[in-house]
Amino acid sequence: MGVKEDVIGVICEVLDVAENEVKDEQTLYDSLGVDSTEMVELSVSLSKKFGVKLQYKEITNKSTVSEIADVVEKKKLNF
């Protein structure tokens, strides 16, 4: 499974939403109405899942799933 699918998996688990509700091309805010507090939880869960440290504002609710997956992937490579 690719990073993007894993990111979607974490989003579904954290936000308790179905996979088809997560839209690749839209920002998390536009597709799911993710707020800043949910973003904190998402960021912590993604950090744990991928073993990387996501800094504040590296991913926001204005990011799309693909953008988040890119950030995570780059972090994993640099590690």
Added chain:
Amino acid sequence: MDERIAITGMGVVSPAGLKKETFWANVKAGRSCVDTIKRFDASLYPSHIAAQVHQLDAYSHLSGRLTKKIDVFSHMALVSSEEAIKDAKLDLDNCDKDRIGAFMGNAIGGWLFAETELRDLYLEGREGISPYMASAWFPAAPQGQVSIYYKLRGYSKTVVSDRASSALAVWYAAKVLKDKKNDYCLAGGMEAPITPYALLSANTHGALSKNNLNPKTAYKPYDLYRDGFVLGEGSGMVILEREKNAINRGVEIYGFLKGIGFSCDGVHRIKPALTSEGLEFAIEECLRDCQWSKDDVDYICLDGEATELGDILEVKALQNVFKNKLGDISLSAPKSMFGNLLGAQTSLDLIATLLSMRNSLVLPTINFSEEDSHCDINCTPNKAVAREINKALIMARGRGGINVVLGIEK
């Protein structure tokens, strides 16, 4: 109050039921909802009995995404608000939401969420705590969640005033409507004190019944063998609007909020005064505000703390104010069935009283067996009594000697 404030909808989340119909069926039959606490090991607490709400999830309309962010007291408030809005036939989409507000009373906040998350913070470090902790635990959280859920933007407030919280919240809502700042108000309260820490705090207070072996009959206000009140959890919510507005909408009116009286004993930060003057003042102030004489009152929903001092002072205040007319007034403490909901107690008392008015039935004070000569009143023991109720008072007293009396009429 000049223009009357009508109550046109009600929603209940209580140990006696999660619909007003179930609630009424249980309280009119005089059923005790008190039981041993089983959701966590409370056996070492001096008092480990309570009236609990079961199956909240089964009645909930909320998504898992929302419920994981909120404490159970917000969950209860959201469920009771939904019921109240539906009951009032309020079509929120066609209302000006800038003129709808929420007024809620709570005494202690949402501890189940707070306790769990703080434990995780200390065990796992800063990443262990949920970010929702910031917005889940504090007493105004339910009012905020309800406002967000229904997008209510009108003037709103949360009142924290111990066991008088929801009485003051309801009055505050009525005042805002009278001042024409809002067109509709959701008003009531919510409390969820059956958690390890909150129960400990309530135990420390010392006013809880320790009759753990007989949970069903433990809460016995005005009885010679009373030993304190029993905690309850839940939420009651009503929809308030101006009388004309309700008539124009053509909806059923359950009753009207007529007036309020309140006072503070002002002798100690926790203890009430050892005399009943403060409470007497509040009762008389309420009668004045309602423009009622002492003959007008048909029913009084009592505070029923079930402590020696609480009951005796309450009875004394009533005797001093109403004198020989007290015998003509029906009195009872329905909370002996569904527990004392602390900050939310008046929200359920208000709903119980409105339903009593509607059904012309005085609810009983259950578990009454032995008369106390210091509490010489007829508290409608054990069995409901049929009686036309047109005007009623609801008493609420909090720590530090807060006294609030609400006047409602048909």
